[in-house]
Amino acid sequence: xxxxxxxxxxxxxxxxxxxxxxxxxxxxxxxxxxxxxxxxxxxxxxxxxxxxxxxxxxxxxxxxxxxxxxxxxxxxxxxxxxxxxxxxxxxxxxxxxxxxxxxxxxxxxxxxxxxxxxxxxxxxxxxxxxxxxxxxxxxxxxxxxxxxxxxxxxxxxxxxxxxxxxxxxxxxxxxxxxxxxxxxxxxxxxxxxxxxxxxxxxxxxxxxxxxxxxxxxxxxxxxxxxxxxxxxxxxxxxxxxxxxxxxxxxxxxxxxxxxxxxxxxxxxxxxxxxxxxxxxxxxxxxxxxxxxxxxxxxxxxxxxxxxxxxxxx
Numbered sequence: 001x002x003x004x005x006x007x008x009x010x011x012x013x014x015x016x017x018x019x020x021x022x023x024x025x026x027x028x029x030x031x032x033x034x035x036x037x038x039x040x041x042x043x044x045x046x047x048x049x050x051x052x053x054x055x056x057x058x059x060x061x062x063x064x065x066x067x068x069x070x071x072x073x074x075x076x077x078x079x080x081x082x083x084x085x086x087x088x089x090x091x092x093x094x095x096x097x098x099x100x101x102x103x104x105x106x107x108x109x110x111x112x113x114x115x116x117x118x119x120x121x122x123x124x125x126x127x128x129x130x131x132x133x134x135x136x137x138x139x140x141x142x143x144x145x146x147x148x149x150x151x152x153x154x155x156x157x158x159x160x161x162x163x164x165x166x167x168x169x170x171x172x173x174x175x176x177x178x179x180x181x182x183x184x185x186x187x188x189x190x191x192x193x194x195x196x197x198x199x200x201x202x203x204x205x206x207x208x209x210x211x212x213x214x215x216x217x218x219x220x221x222x223x224x225x226x227x228x229x230x231x232x233x234x235x236x237x238x239x240x241x242x243x244x245x246x247x248x249x250x251x252x253x254x255x256x257x258x259x260x261x262x263x264x265x266x267x268x269x270x271x272x273x274x275x276x277x278x279x280x281x282x283x284x285x286x287x288x289x290x291x292x293x294x295x296x297x298x299x300x301x302x303x304x305x306x307x308x309x310x311x312x313x
Contacts (some may be wrong), residue, residue, distance in 0.1 A: 003043070004073065004076070004142075005036065006036045006039055006040040006043075007040070007069045007072070007073060008026075008073065008244070009022065009026065009033055009036040009037065009040075010036070010037060010048065010066070011066065011069055011070060011073070012025050012026055012033075012048075012061075012066075013033065013037065013056065014058060014066050017055055017056065018032055018055060018056060019033045019034055019037070019056070022146075022205060022310075023270075023306040025228050028184075032207070036273060037049075037275065040049060041102075045060075045063070046062075047059055047061070048061065048062035048065060050063055051080065051274070054258070057173060059163070061275050064135060066138075067135070067137065067138025068135070068138075068249075070138065071140070071279075074092045074093065074112045074279070075279045076128060077092065079169065082297055084190055089118075089120060089283055090118040090120060090121055090129070090280065091118075091120035091121065092120075092121065092122070092279070092281055092310070093122040093123070093124055093279070094121060094122070094123050094124065094140050094141075094142075094184050094281055094282065094285060095122070095124040095126075095138060095139050095140050096123065096125055096126070096139065096140060096141055096142065096143065096144070097128065097132040097134070097137075097139050097141075097245045098125060098126065098128075098142070098143045099128075099129050099144070099145055100127045100128060100129055100223065100225060100269065101224050101243075101244055102143065102243060103125070103127045103143065103240075104127060105243065106243055106299070107109055107281040109151060109291050110288075110289060111123060111294075113292075114311045115283060115289050117288075117300060118284070119283060121254060121285075125177065126139070129194055129222065131144075134153065134271070134272065134273050135273055138273070140272065140279070140281075140282050141271060141272040141282055141285075141286065142270075142271045142272075143158070143268065143269070143270060143271075144268075144269050144271050145161055145178060145241065145266055145267070145268045145269075146266055146269075147264075147266055147267075151273065153271045154224065154271070154272055154273070155269040155270070155271050155272060156269060156270045156286055156290060157267055157268070157269055157290075158267075158268040158269060158270055158289050158290060158293045159267070159268045159293040159297045160265060160267055160268075160297070161241050161243065161265070161266045161267060161268050161297075162241070162242045162263070162265060162298075162300055162303060163238045163239055163241055163242065163263035163265065163266070164240065164245060164249065164256055164263065164303070165203075165237060165238070165256065165257045165258050165261075165263060166231065166237070166238060166240075166244050166248075166249060166254040166255055166256050166257055167203070167231055167236065167238070167255060168231055168232055168233070168234045168253060168254055168255070168256060169235075169252070169255055170234040170284045171231070171234045171235070171236065171237070172255060172257075175187060175188070177255075177257055178237075178257060178258060179258075180258075181201070181203050181211040181213040181258065181261060182211075182213065184213050184215050184237070185213070185214065185215060187215075188218035188219070188235065188236030188237065188239050189201075189215040189217055189218055189236055189237050189238075189239075190217075190218060190219045190220075190221070190227045190230055190231055190235060190236045190237065191215070191217045191219070191220050191221075191227070191239075191240045192220075192221070192222070192224060192227065192240070193220040193221060193222050194222050198216060198217065198220065199214060199215060200212050200213065200214055200215070201213050201239050201263070202263065203258065203261040203262060203263050203264070204261065204262045204263075205260065205261055205262075206260060206265070206276050211261070217233070218243075219235060219236060224240045224244040225243065225244060227240060228240060228245050228248060228254075231245075231248075232248055234254045237243045237257065238254075239263060241266070242299050242300050242302075242303060243297065243299040246300070246301075246302045246303075249295050250302045256303075268293070270286045270289055270290075272286070
């Protein structure tokens with residue numbers, strides 16, 4: 001049994017939606033396609049398809065195996081290219097899950113720069129704040145901004161992400177500025193609804209004491225950009241990552257509050273499965289991101305005037 005040939009045949013059946021369609025694409029008889037599928041399922045000991053008279057639909061196991069097979073065969077092709085080409089030119093696809101706001105605001109320029117250096121890479125980008133299953137959905141890696149729980153995934157730190165509490169000058173003039181975390185309960189707070197505990201804001205004072213403050217959500221939204229814009233319009237106080245609001249803080253459209261307290265810090269990571277061979281293109285892209293975001297992120301320079309002077313901004 002030729003495992004690679006059977007995997008290629010399986011992929012063609014998935015893409016064509018039928019054995020006859022796959023046979024046409026491969027230029028072989030339908031009986032050969034059927035035989036290869038049976039060999040593959042017998043070898044794996046599972047059913048890869050729900051078979052009907054009109055179409056073949058993947059089982060859950062088949063769907064996961066399809067994504068893994070595509071990646072494996074692409075890695076084999078990449079290894080062959082790297083061996084046959086003097087400089088190991090990067091090629092193939094990279095399927096990446098990115099948080100929507102950070103992805104659009106800050107990953108876009110990085111990806112464009114990487115593409116200029118490696119024009120044979122094909123990116124497939126999913127901008128979404130949901131937590132994807134990398135293996136099941138066939139992602140090479142994901143960019144996540146969070147405190148990561150223990151898992152089987154490998155995480156490489158890209159950049160620190162500071163959180164800021166801020167409001168517009170018009171809101172402060174009308175409602176006043178809170179001086180302590182406890183005073184937030186009397187204010188209109190605009191909250192990110194995808195957090196499991198969005199009704200609580202966490203800050204730490206200069207002595208390291210943590211405050212868990214219950215707030216009264218005035219407006220909830222699943223995107224930080226909307227909350228930022230609402231805060232600029234004077235609708236309330238926000239607590240968001242600095243990469244969302246740094247331009248508004250620089251311009252004065254938003255003013256930092258509770259400066260004697262530090263909101264909880266999080267990190268930006270590149271995440272990928274440890275159970276899968278890390279392809280050359282994934283490794284190169286992650287190394288590129290680590291180098292690009294090294295040091296103090298440009299979106300945090302507005303939080304420290306001394307850093308801005310040192311950097312020449």
